[in-house]
Each structure stands twice: as structure tokens, then as C-alpha cells.
Amino acid sequence: MPSRARPYDLIIRGGTVVDGTGAPAVAADVAVRDGLIVGVDRALAGSAEVEIDATGRLVIPGFVDVHTHYDGQATWDDVLDPSASHGVTTVVIGNCGVGFAPVRPGMQERLVELMEGVEDIPGTALHEGIRWSWETFPEYLDALAARQFSMDLAAFVPHSAVRVYVMGERGIANEPATAEDVAAMAEHVRSAIRAGAIGVSTSRSLNHKSLDGGLVPGTFADVDELVGLAQAMMDAGGGLFEAVPTGETGVDPEQVLGEVEVLADVSRRTGAPVSFLVIQAMGAPDLWRAQLAAVRAANASGARLIPQVAARPGGMLLGAASYHFLMRRPTWRRLEESLPHEELLAELRRPEIKAAVLAEADLPPDPRRQFESLTDHAPFLFERVFVLGDPPDYEPTPNRSIAGIAAASGRDPYEVTYDLIADGQLLLGAFTNYSLGNEDHLAEMLADETTIVGLSDGGAHVKMICDASAPTYLLSHWTRDRRRGSRLAVETVVHKQTGATAAAVGLTDRGTIEVGKRADLNVVDLDRLRLHPPRSVDDLPAGGRRVLQDATGYVATVVGGVVTRRDDRDTGARPGRLVRAAGG
Numbered sequence: 351m352p353s354r355a356r357p358y359d360l361i362i363r364g365g366t367v368v369d370g371t372g373a374p375a376v377a378a379d380v381a382v383r384d385g386l387i388v389g390v391d392r393a394l395a396g397s398a399e400v401e402i403d404a405t406g407r408l409v410i411p412g413f414v415d416v417h418t419h420y421d422g423q424a425t426w427d428d429v430l431d432p433s434a435s436h437g438v439t440t441v442v443i444g445n446c447g448v449g450f451a452p453v454r455p456g457m458q459e460r461l462v463e464l465m466e467g468v469e470d471i472p473g474t475a476l477h478e479g480i481r482w483s484w485e486t487f488p489e490y491l492d493a494l495a496a497r498q499f500s501m502d503l504a505a506f507v508p509h510s511a512v513r514v515y516v517m518g519e520r521g522i523a524n525e526p527a528t529a530e531d532v533a534a535m536a537e538h539v540r541s542a543i544r545a546g547a548i549g550v551s552t553s554r555s556l557n558h559k560s561l562d563g564g565l566v567p568g569t570f571a572d573v574d575e576l577v578g579l580a581q582a583m584m585d586a587g588g589g590l591f592e593a594v595p596t597g598e599t600g601v602d603p604e605q606v607l608g609e610v611e612v613l614a615d616v617s618r619r620t621g622a623p624v625s626f627l628v629i630q631a632m633g634a635p636d637l638w639r640a641q642l643a644a645v646r647a648a649n650a651s652g653a654r655l656i657p658q659v660a661a662r663p664g665g666m667l668l669g670a671a672s673y674h675f676l677m678r679r680p681t682w683r684r685l686e687e688s689l690p691h692e693e694l695l696a697e698l699r700r701p702e703i704k705a706a707v708l709a710e711a712d713l714p715p716d717p718r719r720q721f722e723s724l725t726d727h728a729p730f731l732f733e734r735v736f737v738l739g740d741p742p743d744y745e746p747t748p749n750r751s752i753a754g755i756a757a758a759s760g761r762d763p764y765e766v767t768y769d770l771i772a773d774g775q776l777l778l779g780a781f782t783n784y785s786l787g788n789e790d791h792l793a794e795m796l797a798d799e800t801t802i803v804g805l806s807d808g809g810a811h812v813k814m815i816c817d818a819s820a821p822t823y824l825l826s827h828w829t830r831d832r833r834r835g836s837r838l839a840v841e842t843v844v845h846k847q848t849g850a851t852a853a854a855v856g857l858t859d860r861g862t863i864e865v866g867k868r869a870d871l872n873v874v875d876l877d878r879l880r881l882h883p884p885r886s887v888d889d890l891p892a893g894g895r896r897v898l899q900d901a902t903g904y905v906a907t908v909v910g911g912v913v914t915r916r917d918d919r920d921t922g923a924r925p926g927r928l929v930r931a932a933g934g
Contacts, residue, residue, distance in 0.1 A: 356397045357383070357397070358388070358396055359384070359398060359400065360400045360869070360908065361379055361382070361396075362380045362401075362404050364379065364404050365379075365405070367380065367390065367409045368410045368840055368841055370844055370845055370849035371849050373841065379392065381396070381398070382398075382908070385910040386866060386869055386911070387864065387866065387869050404873050407875050407905055410848065410874060412438065412501075412871055412872055412907065412908070413439060413851075414439070414861050415440070415441045415442065415808060415851070416445075416804055416855050417442065417806055417807065418433065418441045418442060418806060418807065419469045419471070419809040420503070420808060421450050421809075422480050425494070425497075428498060428924050429500050430808075430809070432897075432898050434501060434907075434920070435904075436819050436820075436821045436822045436899075436904075437874070437907055438821060439860075439909045440503070441501060441504075442505065442506065446566075446592075447509040447551050447552040447558075448468050448558075449461070449506070449511050450465070451508075451511060452485060452511055452538055453484070453485060454518075460522065460560075462477060466561055467558075468553070468559065468560070471811075472895070474892040477892070478891035486541065487542035488542065495928040495930075498924040499926035499927070500920065500923070501909055502927060502929045503927075504855065504928070504929040506548060506590075507542035510566050513527070513571075514567050521568075522567050527571065532575050532578040539579050540585060541586075543582070543583050544587065546931050548855050548857070548931045549591060549592060549856075550579050550583050550589065551591075552591075553566045553593070555569070555594040555595070556596060569596075573615060577620055584621055587932060588622075590622075590624075590625055591620075591622045595609035595610075595612075595627065603640070606641065607637075607640060607641065610648065611648070614655055618652045623654040624653070624654065625658055627657075627804065628641050628657040628795070629660065629664070630782065630785050630791050635785035638795065641657070642800060645657055645800050656800065658803070659795040659804065660782075660783050660792065661796070661821075661823050661824045662792065663744055663782065663784035664781050664782030667814050668779050669777060670686075670774065671813065671895055673720065673814055674767065674777075675725050675767050676725070677722075678713045678714075679707045679713070680713055691895075708765060720813075721814075728763070728767075736750045736777060737750045737770065737775065741883075743778075744778065745788060745832070746778065746780075752766050776897070793828075796843070797838060801846070802854050803820065805817065812890070812894070813897065814897065816899040819899040822879065824843045824846070824847060825843060826879045829843055848861045856932075857929065869911040871906075871907070872906070872907050872908070873908075874905065879901070879903030880903055882901065884898070885899070885900075904917075909926050911925075
């Protein structure tokens with residue numbers, strides 16, 4: 351407890367406060383007591399147990415990341431990287447309709463296969479890491495509540511798990527739900543919301559499949575089933591209904607815009623806020639504008655739609671530790687399966703190995719291996735895969751693509767690919783949000799008043815993305831570094847992933863720097879803020895591989911008034927807890 355001589359636990363002095371509301375930045379001190387902000391003013395009197403000099407630095411709220419998949423990782427890991435390294439102080443799990451509760455005894459394998467198939471998290475890591483101690487969703491929340499983390503964590507109840515629990519194999523086969531099925535699922539949702547879940551998530555995406563190739567349970571749920579879940583959520587106290595829509599690839603504009611109306615109908619009939627993903631797709635690069643226009647029209651007619659947009663192009667990372675266009679060549683597969691990563695790279699640098707790989711035809715695709723079909727699309731995608739570089743360049747020019755390098759050097763694109771990967775580089779596959787070769791559309795999306803920042807997928811697709819680093823990119827690229835187009839105001843960028851995201855998921859106690867709010871804060875040296883190249887590590891349970899991405903420039907990250915990171919290093923403090931909605 352603070353003493354009379356030191357009335358505060360923490361004071362951050364002399365910084366430029368960007369408070370997360372979108373208001374202009376101001377010079378102010380920020381004082382913290384008992385985990386809450388108790389003063390925001392110039393030259394606050396009094397001292398504190400901990401004082402941080404923020405002269406020349408930004409003081410901003412902790413980032414609230416509403417789209418992550420740490421559902422399994424949170425049961426064994428207290429750090430929750432890669433998010434922890436990028437100023438994130440609250441994460442929301444249970445997105446995209448997949449998760450690990452409720453679960454009937456003996457059905458755990460089914461939920462693991464769903465998570466592995468949809469979110470590309472190694473099943474071996476999940477099997478070894480998760481210690482199943484629950485059946486119902488409230489019991490799962492209790493298991494999380496018993497743990498401590500570097501940040502706070504909140505959870506959606508996932509539609510697919512609820513459907514499998516209620517309908518069994520019929521749910522897995524995506525058979526239509528009966529009225530009795532919907533009523534039973536609704537009861538599970540009410541129980542979860544009353545226990546503290548902050549909402550419900552579902553997936554309608556035709557890209558989301560289990561390991562056996564089956565679509566996620568609930569993909570074809572009719573509007574009455576969706577309404578039943580959303581109404582149960584609202585009856586139990588409210589929350590956010592999160593959805594991955596059908597047709598997000600933009601192949602069929604009529605279907606994509608029809609999904610907006612389906613979700614608007616759910617919102618209007620139940621009063622529930624509904625958040626869904628909006629991207630720029632290769633097949634329809636301007637369709638996102640029509641989607642946002644449809645959102646504005648729907649909201650004007652009584653719906654509450656909240657589009658989630660990305661901070662940068664879809665960042666699939668290709669390389670020897672990930673996926674790539676040569677992964678089905680027999681020699682490559684033999685070496686990959688028998689050698690540790692560094693030994694693999696050394697072997698790939700031998701001329702005779704290179705010659706053998708480049709001369710071979712692909713093996714047939716293995717349906718249980720993620721992204722095997724990537725190699726079939728190589729000729730089309732060579733123009734969309736770029737050297738990422740150091741510092742990483744997420745808005746690259748055509749000359750940095752495999753096709754551009756091949757044309758300039760007179761080499762075959764497969765040879766260029768081989769040489770880059772054998773050199774240990776991770777390449778950026780800009781397969782979404784980069785249809786026109788720039789980020790101009792993202793500037794418009796981010797500035798739109800209806801949108802929030804989402805799509806980090808922290809904890810998911812662990813071998814091939816690290817978009818959990820997006821908060822750092824938002825600050826460094828969009829406010830300071832962008833060279834090819836307009837930038838965004840720091841107040842806008844901060845608001846989009848603090849106050850706006852916190853409000854979207856109903857966490858009204860955080861997200862802004864105001865007296866009475868939770869003291870989740872970042873002190874950032876914007877001049878030094880820098881993203882480092884992604885790196886592959888084998889540190890998941892059972893030796894599972896994932897990508898991490900470091901940052902420089904975070905002077906301090908504060909969670910509930912406790913400094914969890916100082917000068918880009920973990921302090922070891924674990925003040926983070928499960929956050930339950932008001933009903934829990």
C-alpha cells in the first residue's frame with residue numbers, strides 16, 4: 351500500500367499522453383494507485399514507489415487485442431508471447447468459433463483437430479500442453495482464473511465447441527440444428543455468459559476446416575441458430591457476437607454483401623453488437639468499400655455492426671521453418687523430416703542438394719499437412735511473395751518480389767525461392783490486403799469510423815505468421831515510417847486498438863487513460879520503436895515450432911499498475927488474470 355510520504359504506487363512523469371479516446375495528445379503525468387489511474391495532469395505533486403521518466407516519450411493505454419487464439423497456450427504459458435512483446439495488456443481468446451470448451455469426456459481430440467486445422471497450431475503441442483480439467487465452459491473459465499499471466503485475458507464461448515457438445519457427430523457433420531438443439535446450445539451460451547464469457551464467436555468461412563477436411567461445425571448454421579445464440583447472450587447479460595463470414599475471399603461479391611445483411615439481421619433481431627472480418631481480397635480489390643458502405647447502411651437501420659480490419663497485408667511467412675513452394679519436393683521433404691533447422695539450412699546450401707531439389711517434381715499433396723496446395727499456385731503467387739528484409743518491409747515494391755528478383759537476375763523463380771529460403775530468410779506472402787501493391791486501402795479502412803483493429807491471430811498459425819506484432823507496426827509504420835502514401839495521426843492509431851477495441855468487447859474499465867480506469871499503460875520511445883525480423887523457435891510443448899517477432903522501443907508496459915516489461919524485457923511480474931464480464 352502507498353504510504354503518506356509516497357501516495358502513489360506509480361507515477362509516469364513528463365510524457366506525451368495519447369489517451370485512447372482519439373482526443374489530441376497532451377503533456378501530462380499519470381499517477382497510479384491500487385491498480386487504477388488516479389491522476390492525469392501536468393506536474394502532479396507527490397511521489398511514488400516507482401517513477402518512470404517519460405520525457406520525450408508517448409504514454410498510451412495498453413493495447414487490447416480482440417482477435418487471438420491463446421485458448422490452449424493460456425493453459426500452460428504465463429507469458430502469452432508474441433503479444434506480450436508488443437504492448438498488449440489484454441487479449442481476447444475463443445475467436446472464429448473454435449476453442450476447447452465445453453467438451454464431453456472423450457471428445458477432446460475432436461476439438462484439438464478443429465483448432466489444429468483452422469488455426470494451424472501443432473496438435474502435438476496442444477496434446478502435451480493442455481491439462482484438461484473441465485467439461486463445461488464455466489469450468490474452463492475457472493481453470494484459466496486459477497492461473498496468472500503477463501496480461502489480462504478474456505474469452506468468447508465458441509460456437510463449434512457448443513455445437514459438438516450438444517449435437518455430437520451431427521454437429522460435426524454440419525447437419526441442420528433442430529429447435530431442441532438450438533435451445534440446448536442457447537442454455538450453454540447463457541451459462542457461459544453468466545460465468546463471465548464476453549460473447550460468442552462463430553465461423554461461416556469455407557476456408558476453416560478440421561484436419562479431416564470437414565468444415566467447422568456451425569459453418570452452415572441458419573439465421574435462426576445464430577439468432578438463438580445471440581439472443582441467449584443478450585438475455586444472460588450481453589456481449590459481442592464475433593463472426594468470420596462466408597465468402598471473405600471476395601470471389602462472389604453478392605455472397606459477401608449478403609453476409610453483411612445476414613449478420614445485420616442477427617444484430618437487429620437481438621440487439622447484439624456483431625463484429626466480423628473485412629479484408630481486401632485478390633479477387634475483388636474494391637469490394638471492401640461496398641462492405642463498409644453496407645455496414646453504415648445497416649447501422650443506420652438499427653443494426654450494430656463492428657468491422658475488424660488489419661493493420662498490414664496478410665502476413666503469411668514462407669521459409670524453411672514454415673511453408674513454401676518447394677516443400678513437396680522429395681529431397682526437401684526427406685531432409686526436413688530428418689534434420690534440425692540449422693542443419694537443414696547447412697545441407698540446403700550444398701550445390702548438389704540444390705540441383706536435386708530443383709530438378710524434382712512435387713509429391714502428391716498430403717491432406718493432413720497444412721497448406722500443401724500452396725505449391726500448386728506458385729506461378730501465380732511469385733508476384734505476391736516478397737523479401738521481407740531488415741527492417742521488415744510490409745509495403746514492398748514489385749522489385750522485391752520473387753518474380754521481380756527473377757526477372758532482374760535472369761533466374762528461374764523456383765531457384766530464387768530456393769536461394770532465399772536456404773539463406774534462412776522468411777519471405778512475406780502478401781495474399782490478402784495487398785491486391786493493388788500498396789496499403790492505401792488500409793489507411794482508409796483504419797480511418798473509417800465504424801472499424802476497429804483485429805485479425806492479429808496471436809497464438810494461431812504459429813509457423814507462418816506473427817501478426818500479433820501489429821500494434822508495434824501501427825505505431826511505427828502508420829504514424830512515422832510510411833513513405834508510399836498518407837500516414838495516420840497517432841491519436842487515431844492508438845484509439846483503434848485501445849479505447850475502440852476495449853469498448854467493442856465491453857471492457858469499459860480499460861482502454862483509455864482516464865481517472866478511475868485500470869492502469870494498463872505503455873511508455874513508448876517512438877523515435878526508437880522498431881520491429882525486428884521474425885524468427886522461428888522450437889519452444890512449444892513437444893518441441894513445436896512457432897514464429898516470434900521482437901520489438902525495440904517499449905520503455906515500459908504496465909498491467910494493473912504493475913510493470914511487466916521494462917526496456918523491452920520481461921520483468922517476470924504476472925499481474926494478469928482472467929477478466930470476466932459483468933455477469934461473471
